[in-house]
Amino acid sequence: MADLAIKIENLKKQYTLGAIGGQTLNAELQSWWARMHGREDPNTLIGQDTSNYGKKFWALKGIDLEISKGEAVGIIGANGAGKSTLLKILSRVTAPTSGDIWIDGRIASMLEVGTGFHGELTGRENIYMNGAILGMSRKEVDAKIESIIDFSECRDFIDTPVKRYSSGMYVKLAFAVSSHLDAEIMLMDEVLAVGDIKFQKKCLGRMGDEAQRGRTVLYVSHNMSTIRNLCTRCIVLQKGSMIYNGDVEEAIKVYTESNIQDMKTYYDFRNVKRVNDRIGVRCFIEDVTFLNKNSAIYANTEPIDMLIHWRTSEKMNLRFGVSVKYADGTAAGLAESTDVLLTDINKTYETKIRFDPGNLVPGFYTISVQPYYLTETRNSYTVDETSSMMIEIIDGKGPEYRIWARQYWGSIRLNDVHILE
């Protein structure tokens, strides 16, 4: 067996649901007294559901994991799967409820960049401060400070209090410090989404270098493309358990598929809150039905027909757009429409639309219907947007087409190339 950097055995973490403490001592004594005498707790609201109160919740339900030195391991999973809890326990911010972890080497946790930054201190002082919090000694920081300042691109402002920094500079400086840590093991929680694109690239490059130099990296993210770029192995967490451990591509597939409940064919949006209050006002989609289907699974040779009930409050030249995202949330594309519907004031409509998914390669997607209109200058104005509806595309193209590798070619198969002469 390769030299292990981290060994996790049957790791569990339990949280108590409901308000823990948080009451005054007096109220807690009252509640305790009432419970002891079988009376109703005087401090609960009348009619409040207390069935969950004090119930235990397992954030991690027994994780076993071994990570060898030099591996870059990605951790993916839906919100609440236990990713952050795992990193928190590894970085010793909180303790597990049971189980053991053995670690060989120093751990640098970058759960959040810029911890311990103080607005009144200058950039230079904060480098020392942040470095010390992360476990660097003064000498280590002394040796690296020039390189940190260069990396942060903040040399001109290094003796200015950081409260005068722009938020981008602040984060750059913070990232620069953490990335110069000489720890054998790095824990990262989506910190790469910082700074401008140029800086992000630089960060990614740096992270890649670390892994090459034999550092062990644990990386939590929702961004599948960084996971692909950085990681050599990937684990998938779901509701506190590890459901997959191994190859990155396979893990991403497991993760995206675990997100899929069932391919519903009917979506009711009447009580769904829109993402902002500018949409769903002038036009409001009430529901969407996928026609002639038991579940929303389509071959990429057949059209997707949808029946939409919607209403408008004013006159406009309305078009229907369909935006498509891959199941991991990365945008895949957008279908526009040249068909225009002139709407009336306060009228309800029933409209059938057809969308051709022919360019989508097999996989899981979410689509959303977006009615919009075009201004005279060809700007679009979206008047409503449904939440995501899950569909599966299966391969309907014949043996003339290859098996698609999404990680290299994306999720759109462009129109065919033709030989003309």
Added chain:
Amino acid sequence: MEHFTTHISAKTGWFDIDIQEIFRYKDLIFLFFKRNYTTRYKQTILGPLWLILNPLLTVTLYAFVFGNLAGLSGTDVPQFVFYLCSNSLWSFFSISLTNTSNTFTENAAIMGKVYFPRLVMPISSVLTGMLDLVIQLVMLVVVMIGYTISGVHFQTSVTLLAAPLLILQTALLALGCGIIIAALTTKYRDLAVLVGFGVHLWMYASPVVYTSALVPQKLLKLYMLNPMAPIMECWRNAVLGVGVFLWKYWAVSWVVTLVILFLGVMLFSRIEKTFMDTV
């Protein structure tokens, strides 16, 4: 498993403090200490001058109210020196205690994100108070020299050698009480509010603005159970040579101090690993 350097487990021992580890983080202690100072007087007109001005104002007020109006000082040393001496040690105690008791709630943001030995925070709070003490002691020495030149005689004796020990004891006591409160405030925030009031009460229950000669004889034994009472009396005897050095009570006070410190560290190590879940 012997090649692994760190072992994380669910166990929370009753006395699980890694002294060596704290020592490894001495740079962090120093930086927190420095941060507390540099940020305290940023964007003030007088800046660090407040370090001198603040005790000066307090002591003048004490000398006027308690010394002149109430006539509580009851010794033959000049009142200003008397109160400067008392205030130096007491303000060290009260500042350290208050700062220590706030550590968890004030620094929850940092502690929720990175690991470092949690005791680093209270220790640097006490060190912060220590600088105030040093400045006041320098002031005290200057004032005493001034008075000596103008003919006042101080009967400072060998008990002066006990002064560093008294400072250490005060630091330990403040640390002990502070971390007990800090541990409890993670659950009950109102304790933090009480601290300010409590420290004030404690001052009147200790011979700070008066001497223990004013305490009725039959209550004296009870009174001296307050660990700060013998400390203050011995402190003035050590520095100014007033009163008597209460060896017996001082020994008791050491026992109380160590018990409190032990309890504090015990409670602290019980909750330091998981307080992030409740704070």
